[in-house]
Amino acid sequence: MRSLGVAVAVAAMYAAPLRAEPTIELAAGMATPIAGDTWTTDVDTGWKLAGRGTSDVGGLPAIVSIEWGRMPSGPCPRGFDRFRVTAGLTGYWPVGAAFAVSARVAVGLDAVMCGTASMSVPALPQTKDWFDFGLAGEAAATLWLYEGVVDVGVELGLPVSLHWQEGSATVPALDYLGLDLDVLLAVRMR
Numbered sequence: 001m002r003s004l005g006v007a008v009a010v011a012a013m014y015a016a017p018l019r020a021e022p023t024i025e026l027a028a029g030m031a032t033p034i035a036g037d038t039w040t041t042d043v044d045t046g047w048k049l050a051g052r053g054t055s056d057v058g059g060l061p062a063i064v065s066i067e068w069g070r071m072p073s074g075p076c077p078r079g080f081d082r083f084r085v086t087a088g089l090t091g092y093w094p095v096g097a098a099f100a101v102s103a104r105v106a107v108g109l110d111a112v113m114c115g116t117a118s119m120s121v122p123a124l125p126q127t128k129d130w131f132d133f134g135l136a137g138e139a140a141a142t143l144w145l146y147e148g149v150v151d152v153g154v155e156l157g158l159p160v161s162l163h164w165q166e167g168s169a170t171v172p173a174l175d176y177l178g179l180d181l182d183v184l185l186a187v188r189m190r
Contacts, residue, residue: 029184046071078115
């Protein structure tokens with residue numbers, strides 16, 4: 001009977017509405033293409049920087065994320081930059097006295113810049129940057145070392161992006177559905 005009471009108390013705690021205290025997160029690490037039609041063959045592992053903020057919005061635990069990643073790419077000789085702005089829901093759960101776990105799901109805008117070299121004048125190389133806007137989504141979880149005001153964590157994320165710009169003789173194709181695996185080190189401040 002006692003274990004039933006403990007189970008009911010634990011279930012009630014997790015069934016309570018989620019709340020997000022105001023925080024700022026900074027993260028840096030690696031993004032690796034893991035799935036997609038041409039995504040895994042055209043793009044290599046690169047680095048990623050992220051800044052996030054959490055708060056309650058309308059009674060929901062909300063998160064906003066701004067990210068920048070640079071990935072080497074075959075169709076983009078000077079590199080492939082990805083800029084993402086997403087918004088979604090988050091949760092944060094203490095696990096014992098020293099750790100916590102957070103999770104988030106978000107959707108938003110994925111903007112990519114493909115840097116190419118063009119040779120309109122043979123002796124003078126010129127460069128051209130191509131931009132494309134697509135859709136972004138992400139699911140991620142972070143294990144935090146819970147220190148009170150500042151937490152340090154390791155994040156695993158699965159960002160997905162969808163673009164539909166077809167290529168031509170002068171414009172690289174940015175028509176893909178891509179899925180990455182992100183491994184980031186993060187700092188969370190309250």
